[in-house]
Amino acid sequence: MLHLWVNGVQNLLQARELLFLSLGMMLGLFFGAIPGLGGAAALALLTPLTYGLEPFTALALSGGIMGGVPMGGSISAILLNAPGSAPSAATCLDGHPLAQQGKAGMALGAAASANAVGGIIGTISVLAILPIAARLVLLFGPPELFLLAVLGLVIVSTASRGKTLRGLITGCLGLLIAFIGYDDVTGVQRFTAGSSYLWDGVHLVPALIGLFALAESINLFVKGGSIAADAKAVSITSVTSGLLETFRHWRTVLRGSLVGTVIGAIPGVGGTVASFLSYSLTVQASKDPESFGKGNIQGVIAPEAAINAKDGSSLIPTLAFGIPGGAEMAVFLGLLVLHGLQPGPLMLIEHQVEIYGLIWALTASCILASFIGLLLVRPLSRLTLIDAQVLVPAISVIALVGSWAIDRRIGNVIVTAVFGVLGYLMIRFDYPRLTMVVALVLGGGAERNFHQTMMMSDGDLSIYLKRRVCLFLLIALAGLLAAPAIRVFRSSQRWQR
Amino acid sequence: MATMRTMGRFANWAPALSACVIAAAFLTAAYRYPAAARAFPVAVGWVTLGLALLDLTMATGTTAGRGIMKWLNPSIAQTAGAYSFSTQIQGILWLAVLAAMIVLIGILYAVPLYVFASLRWRGGRSWLKALLAAGIATAGVWLLFSVALQLELYRGYLFGGGL
Numbered sequence: 001m002l003h004l005w006v007n008g009v010q011n012l013l014q015a016r017e018l019l020f021l022s023l024g025m026m027l028g029l030f031f032g033a034i035p036g037l038g039g040a041a042a043l044a045l046l047t048p049l050t051y052g053l054e055p056f057t058a059l060a061l062s063g064g065i066m067g068g069v070p071m072g073g074s075i076s077a078i079l080l081n082a083p084g085s086a087p088s089a090a091t092c093l094d095g096h097p098l099a100q101q102g103k104a105g106m107a108l109g110a111a112a113s114a115n116a117v118g119g120i121i122g123t124i125s126v127l128a129i130l131p132i133a134a135r136l137v138l139l140f141g142p143p144e145l146f147l148l149a150v151l152g153l154v155i156v157s158t159a160s161r162g163k164t165l166r167g168l169i170t171g172c173l174g175l176l177i178a179f180i181g182y183d184d185v186t187g188v189q190r191f192t193a194g195s196s197y198l199w200d201g202v203h204l205v206p207a208l209i210g211l212f213a214l215a216e217s218i219n220l221f222v223k224g225g226s227i228a229a230d231a232k233a234v235s236i237t238s239v240t241s242g243l244l245e246t247f248r249h250w251r252t253v254l255r256g257s258l259v260g261t262v263i264g265a266i267p268g269v270g271g272t273v274a275s276f277l278s279y280s281l282t283v284q285a286s287k288d289p290e291s292f293g294k295g296n297i298q299g300v301i302a303p304e305a306a307i308n309a310k311d312g313s314s315l316i317p318t319l320a321f322g323i324p325g326g327a328e329m330a331v332f333l334g335l336l337v338l339h340g341l342q343p344g345p346l347m348l349i350e351h352q353v354e355i356y357g358l359i360w361a362l363t364a365s366c367i368l369a370s371f372i373g374l375l376l377v378r379p380l381s382r383l384t385l386i387d388a389q390v391l392v393p394a395i396s397v398i399a400l401v402g403s404w405a406i407d408r409r410i411g412n413v414i415v416t417a418v419f420g421v422l423g424y425l426m427i428r429f430d431y432p433r434l435t436m437v438v439a440l441v442l443g444g445g446a447e448r449n450f451h452q453t454m455m456m457s458d459g460d461l462s463i464y465l466k467r468r469v470c471l472f473l474l475i476a477l478a479g480l481l482a483a484p485a486i487r488v489f490r491s492s493q494r495w496q497r
Numbered sequence: 498m499a500t501m502r503t504m505g506r507f508a509n510w511a512p513a514l515s516a517c518v519i520a521a522a523f524l525t526a527a528y529r530y531p532a533a534a535r536a537f538p539v540a541v542g543w544v545t546l547g548l549a550l551l552d553l554t555m556a557t558g559t560t561a562g563r564g565i566m567k568w569l570n571p572s573i574a575q576t577a578g579a580y581s582f583s584t585q586i587q588g589i590l591w592l593a594v595l596a597a598m599i600v601l602i603g604i605l606y607a608v609p610l611y612v613f614a615s616l617r618w619r620g621g622r623s624w625l626k627a628l629l630a631a632g633i634a635t636a637g638v639w640l641l642f643s644v645a646l647q648l649e650l651y652r653g654y655l656f657g658g659g660l
Binding site: 217405 | 520589600604654
């Protein structure tokens with residue numbers, strides 16, 4: 001096991017990998033600091049540009065991005081009360097009041113050190129869990145993998161609390177899109193409408209660039225203005241005093257990191273739940289809960305530690321089962337596929353060096369981002385003053401030209417534009433995008449596993465009831481589908497009482 | 498005000514109705530394929546249609562609709578009417594125009610034209626600033642894709658680029 005860790009580090013310590021890691025980290029900080037863009041958009045825009053890179057270099061770049069985004073998100077959350085990405089919203093609760101009290105530097109320092117320490121604790125936890133996960137995945141054959149894909153979709157749908165039905169609809173629509181193209185079981189071309197471009201199906205990366213980067217770009221166009229109201233909003237006082245606060249409140253850091261690690265490993269739940277759960281637990285554990293929301297430094301430390309700790313553990317469901325922990329991981333799946341690394345049980349066995357390298361890249365990036373983020377806090381906060389009308393053309397051009405560059409097919413541009421509009425409509429009409437992404441990623445594999453299962457059992461569906469892991473997955477599926485109804489029933493009972 | 502109300506009503510119905518139409522069209526197409534090739538798509542198609550019909554029922558606001566919302570979609574937000582309809586259409590059209598220009602006249606002509614037009618007429622920048630930004634954007638695209646990644650930029654359908 002130790003040699004894998006060492007190999008991962010050695011591979012990462014090459015000049016080219018370090019260069020791309022640093023580049024990714026800087027881009028992560030940049031995108032993280034701009035509310036509305038975040039890690040998913042950064043990865044979506046950058047994925048096509050990694051096409052010519054070695055897979056390991058591409059992983060170093062993406063690890064850099066994912067590690068840098070949380071720090072960038074904290075900067076805008078604390079200074080502007082506008083979280084760069086959804087998980088940083090919990091940091092706003094106490095971070096911005098601290099900034100208003102003239103303690104922005106303290107809040108940023110605490111966020112930076114909590115980010116770094118949380119990232120390290122998250123990495124240690126993941127390194128401990130990975131060997132067990134690698135053994136566990138060997139229990140999965142085609143029937144289990146099919147049910148797992150269905151379970152993944154349902155988990156992500158129910159995780160978008162209060163939108164289960166809509167999550168399931170977009171998931172199913174994603175599956176319908178995934179069926180387009182050559183069916184590798186029967187050899188039939190399906191739903192291509194005569195287009196030769198669609199013979200290979202709807203290309204994943206152009207679709208993801210559209211769903212995230214372009215959709216956010218249209219959203220920014222519609223909202224208009226700039227992200228920060230005026231330059232006064234981004235002024236900074238002192239920057240260093242908060243660094244030590246994290247170590248003074250080590251229990252908060254540890255709690256947040258553990259919450260982040262556990263939540264990150266649950267597919268579809270994502271960083272927002274981790275950061276808010278960590279925040280709420282810290283409030284509950286505090287002797288002075290009244291001070292939260294008014295500028296308590298622990299209210300910054302708790303969510304920040306959780307956000308970075310979850311990044312490492314969310315790699316487990318993403319890599320082992322192809323079920324992403326959140327939007328960022330969903331786009332990251334696209335990057336893996338582009339580089340010929342098919343997420344799934346075999347990945348934990350066949351690509352261990354790449355996985356360990358990625359984990360180290362993620363850790364190095366979040367430590368580096370914490371320091372660089374503190375140095376660049378002033379120029380980064382200025383980004384939020386850029387007019388949306390300048391930002392939108394830049395994003396649109398990079399997204400469309402980037403999607404063409406993936407394999408130099410002009411059809412990619414059309415797919416990206418169509419998914420951009422679709423993604424925008426999904427934002428506007430409040431339909432979750434994540435389930436569609438999960439379906440696009442898992443659709444082909446799910447159908448293949450379904451066919452293989454039917455061949456194994458001569459078309460007998462009861463095979464799903466005869467295998468222990470399948471039975472367990474079916475029970476979990478039923479429980480998840482019933483959960484929203486049970487929740488509503490319970491709350492109505494409580495209300496009646 | 499009336500437009501906003503119309504948008505609000507449209508927002509309630511349109512997505513679920515679109516999902517129903519897509520699922521129905523998909524099922525119609527799926528039944529043309531051999532049994533083995535359509536087995537899984539047909540199952541998913543019917544599930545999609547069922548779920549979309551539930552969503553459509555929810556949009557009616559009837560007792561049944563309110564029940565579905567309470568059980569399955571309690572926290573959905575209707576924000577479609579929050580922004581001007583014409584601004585939203587413009588946002589989509591600007592993107593569609595850029596995509597169409599890239600396809601028709603190629604990257605090296607589409608990028609400067611779009612950036613210039615977007616900054617001049619949408620962003621309200623001066624002619625000089627818009628021209629400068631267009632030049633910088635084109636140079637950036639050329640340097641990144643043509644020089645660094647050594648890709649021959651797409652020439653456009655009208656100038657001999659293949660589709």
